[in-house]
Amino acid sequence: MNDTSASRAEHEARTTATVRILVWDAPVRVFHWLMVASFAGAWLTAESERWRLLHVTLGYTMVGLVGFRVIWGLMGTRYARFSTFVRSPAAVVRYLTSLLKHQPERYVGHNPAGAIAILAMLLMTLAIGSTGWAVYNGAGGEWFEELHEGVANAMLALVALHVAAVLGSSVVHRENLVRPMITGYKSGETNEGVRSARWGVAALLVAGVIAWWWTQWQSAPQAPASNSSTGAVTDRRTNADRDD
Known part of the structure; x- marks a missing residue:
C-alpha cells in the first residue's frame, strides 16, 4: 500500500516537474x-x-514587420503560429473568468486574451500604415x-x-512574463519546448530592416548649405560687384 502510494507520488512528480524550455523563437522576439x-x-x-x-x-518598417509576422504565424515554430494561440471567444471569456477567480488557466504560449491584443495591434498597424501613406x-x-492620428492614439x-495586462498577469500567474520575450525561455515540461530558436531567420529579418533603413537614408534630401557658407558666397558676390 505504502509502496503503491510512493510510486504514484514519484510518477506525479516526474510528470509535473518543470524545466527551462525554449518557447519564443528568435524571430518572434526580434519582431516584438x-x-x-x-x-x-x-x-x-x-x-x-x-x-x-x-x-x-x-x-x-512596422508594416513590413507585420507582413513578416503573418508569414511566420503560418510557418513558424510551435508558439509563433496563429493556429496555436488564436482561440474562440468562449476560450477568451473562460480565461478572463479564471483570472477573476485567481485560478488562472496556464498557457505556455500566448493566452487567449493576449492573442486578441496581438491581432488587434497587427490590424491597427496596417491601418496606421495605410492612412499614413x-x-x-x-x-x-x-x-x-485625422484618421491616421486617431488610429495611432488608439494603438498607443x-x-x-x-503592458498593464502583462504586468498584472505576471503577478497573478506568479511568473515573469516579460523576461521570456527577451531570453525566449520559460518553465515548463520538456515536451512543451520548441527545438530551435531559428536565429538564421531572425538575422535575415534584421538584415532586411537595416537594408530598408539604409535605402531611406540614401534617398534622404541633402541638407541645405549652412548660413556661414551662404554668407561667404554673398560677400564674395558683393565684392565682385563693387570691383566692377
Missing part, C-alpha cells in the same frame, strides 16, 4: 522589439517636420490625417493596456 522601437520612434517624431522622413521610414502622398485630405492606448 523591432515593433516596440519602431512605434516608439514613429510616435516621438510624429509632430516634427524635421524628422518626417524618419517617421515615415519607421511607419513603413495616404497622408504622406497627399491623398484623402485633412480627414485622412492598446499598447499601454497590453
Whole structure:
C-alpha cells in the first residue's frame, strides 16, 4: 500500500516537474522589439517636420514587420503560429473568468486574451500604415490625417493596456512574463519546448530592416548649405560687384 502510494507520488512528480524550455523563437522576439522601437520612434517624431522622413521610414518598417509576422504565424515554430494561440471567444471569456477567480488557466504560449491584443495591434498597424501613406502622398485630405492620428492614439492606448495586462498577469500567474520575450525561455515540461530558436531567420529579418533603413537614408534630401557658407558666397558676390 505504502509502496503503491510512493510510486504514484514519484510518477506525479516526474510528470509535473518543470524545466527551462525554449518557447519564443528568435524571430518572434526580434519582431516584438523591432515593433516596440519602431512605434516608439514613429510616435516621438510624429509632430516634427524635421524628422518626417524618419517617421515615415519607421511607419513603413512596422508594416513590413507585420507582413513578416503573418508569414511566420503560418510557418513558424510551435508558439509563433496563429493556429496555436488564436482561440474562440468562449476560450477568451473562460480565461478572463479564471483570472477573476485567481485560478488562472496556464498557457505556455500566448493566452487567449493576449492573442486578441496581438491581432488587434497587427490590424491597427496596417491601418496606421495605410492612412499614413495616404497622408504622406497627399491623398484623402485633412480627414485622412485625422484618421491616421486617431488610429495611432488608439494603438498607443492598446499598447499601454497590453503592458498593464502583462504586468498584472505576471503577478497573478506568479511568473515573469516579460523576461521570456527577451531570453525566449520559460518553465515548463520538456515536451512543451520548441527545438530551435531559428536565429538564421531572425538575422535575415534584421538584415532586411537595416537594408530598408539604409535605402531611406540614401534617398534622404541633402541638407541645405549652412548660413556661414551662404554668407561667404554673398560677400564674395558683393565684392565682385563693387570691383566692377
